[in-house]
Amino acid sequence: MNYKAFKKAGLVLAVAALSLGSCTKNFEELNKDPYGSTDQDLEGDFAIVAAQLQQAQRSIYLFTPVPDFQVQQNLFGDIFSGYMMTPANFAGNKNNTTYFIIDGWNGTPWNVAYANVMNPSYKAGVFSKGKFDDTYAMSKLLRVEAFHRLSDLYGPIIYTKYNQPNSEGGIDFDSQKDAYYAFFADLKEAIDILTPLKDKSSSIIFTKADLVYGGKYDRWLKFANTLRLRLALRIVNIDPAKAKAEGEAALANAGGLLSTVDDNFLVSIGSTTHPLNTISDSWKDIRMGAPVESILGGYADPRLPKYFKPAIDPNPAVFGTYKGIRNGINIDDKGRYQGYSELAFFESKIQLMTTAEAWFLKSEAAIRNWAGAGSAQANYEAGIQASFEQHKLPNAAAYYNNSTLKPKPYIDPKAITAGENDIKEGSPYLSTITIKWEDAAVFETKLERILTQKWIANYPEGQEAWSEFRRTGYPKLFPVVVNASGGTVDTKKFIRRSIFPSNEYATNAAAVQKAISTLSVPKDVAGTPLWWDTK
Template structure:
């Protein structure tokens, strides 16, 4: 880990304060002096002055150019909390977020990045394009939801509809998470409608020179927005079932539908940069395979394992993961465990495989347009296998009705073992069982979706909190002082101290909308016990 965390955060705040608003609490007036500012005539031609801000917004949904920020924005948060990965490094003498002793300087990068590099760029484009360039306006709406639903799923309430709206007391109001989700749905609906109107008449694509994912293809952006709408609909299905069904069915039955093939996977091209995980894993040696991933992938004899990780013992092909939240005496103790396989220079944020699993779950609830749950489930697995050129192994895998996640054994410390018969081990098999109860079908769907979404730990963590699946191993060491119960896992990240220092009244009103105190044990609005 980069040791200059505090300095980096201060620099982010200071530099952003010169041009774009940070943390939504100061310098909103300076938006009018944005260096991207332009006159209407400048929008003509190549559209660079409104395209470039959206490039920056896309590159910061998952930070690509400052790995020290990515490590705290995503890797030592969602990637670990999801069970995908674990660090071999005993940061802060094992008293850190991994052992539930939440550190203020670990909690702020996701927030500061969103409000320093995503929200201001999207707002700028939307302000300049409103009523003039509806396609760019719609594109900014989708990018904003892509980024901000992830932030809401980390902290809960966020500053979204009230962004840049300063109260008389200089505070800024948050949206409750319910209000934020309603706004996400409204933005997606608006964007889908706008872009759909462009498709039949578009003679040239103005996104092309700035689109880091779909090469300016309007239809693929519509499909992504529909998939995102379905994702968020299922996320609120326990707390707002009527709204969830309405939004989910709108996505499923929209003219262009959701993602369905691997060429429609939403990945952000960051070349010539390498994926931040390559640096964190191979240059810094700060991340390795998680124990839960070892249990599921090895237990299922899942051929994707070699696409995800490298054997700890290359001679015998043995994969080893580290259990989350354990006592680590030194970095050397676990550095020899399985590294991540080399990641491409593309950030994966939504795949067609995920879309099929979303559709499978929607089918469990008989949502119109969802089709058959088993068919969708199996297509989800097939699509994931195809993504990694493993189609030939699909038939054997999908028919496996005996293999289950394997017990975990830590050769360094048996205290961390998860033996056979443990309540933390799942009995879920791969093969679909038509007459199984709904909860068992849901476990199969979410478990396979969890495997397929790798390495996006943020989304996997959200789905684990929502459903309780897949079954993950709880931490061994819990330094939360009782704030985060070990067996219910961490549920959210507290609001950042910068907000408490500069927007106290706003934060206090946001905390009042939570289900409890501002700590890691309080469940989000959609997170129903």
């Protein structure tokens, strides 16, 4: 079943695959009412399905091994979103942060997605289809959540053709448009299954598989609807009719969207340390990004100490402040910026979607006049309220009613070349957006206000934040100072995607070339915009 590039992936997957094949010979005997299955029933085939779905949940945002997470997520989306920056000068300062995409780094997100998410979720889906509708729906949702992230990194991906070799022995890609249309089809199928189940108690197998909600169908349905709305807005600039149809379908579903803090989609990783704790505290490889200092610092945002620690660098202009590092700068030695703000401690849960995001999605849908979206202002304020509640903070109303605070200038007192890292008043990269909603504001001001607050609330999920920055241009971020892309990325336009892994060129070359031809510009470079990226 494995896509050929990953046929040598981990022994755990191989054992699971063999177990699945050997157990299914007695399937007809075991195939009783899934909602009345006993624990004894679940000891064989069913336990394998649950384990496969658990593995998929834990690998969308990989928590172990930490080195793989670092190049799956942290040195891509976490940095390109402006949330974080490394103090290390990896590869002599020619790395992702300076737009030199390191071969090997760029293969990890691809490998993890197929070996750790597609492979087990595909098997679980094949096993469940027509027999266990609930786990079949879960397998679909996990694939969409994982592979829209992968597509938002590379563009074209292998999705509908997975496990279907072409005549040349490779596997064909979907264009990003075709992949997104397939995502919507899979979401609709899963939503249609879960909607009549939303008020029922879940099956044993579904509960065992669920690392997020403990087997609650209604919350998985909310997640599915919110994911559908997220992806609808992702394509709104390139395919507005499809976007509106999918978005309004999500808003109209009886299950609703994520609406309370308990609905946050957080994957439990047990007693394992969150990978960001390791990278920040133990390895000291990641620190706060400069845009966080500017935006949250300018807003006197009470979430800032929930996200980061005060700097310990002895420079008097830095010590005790919340100090971020600007992306893509001259870094001669790790010690130069290691004393800037570390990340605050994370509990052993991986955040993939929050209720705050759902409210901000509704707010944007409202300013676009989509049916069922409600009031843009009420949704916007509810998004801020939900984020404050998530972080156990009071006085959200005082924050969202502030009409004067705005992002502040950024100055790096430790820059190698004095002044090269400063963002001053009047810079096109320094936002002037305030917090309080203004219903009379023009559309673009409303959009910037929504997206800036959504960016704050979505922390630390950098992949989604980076995607939304590329889609909208918000929040305003700071361009790199050092651009090592060799001219393939325009500094003023920022990085737009990752290039395909060299392993794909080596094992699936013809399909890769066809995939490249579907890009907005047929060049596999980091400056090529994705299909939905019209900014």
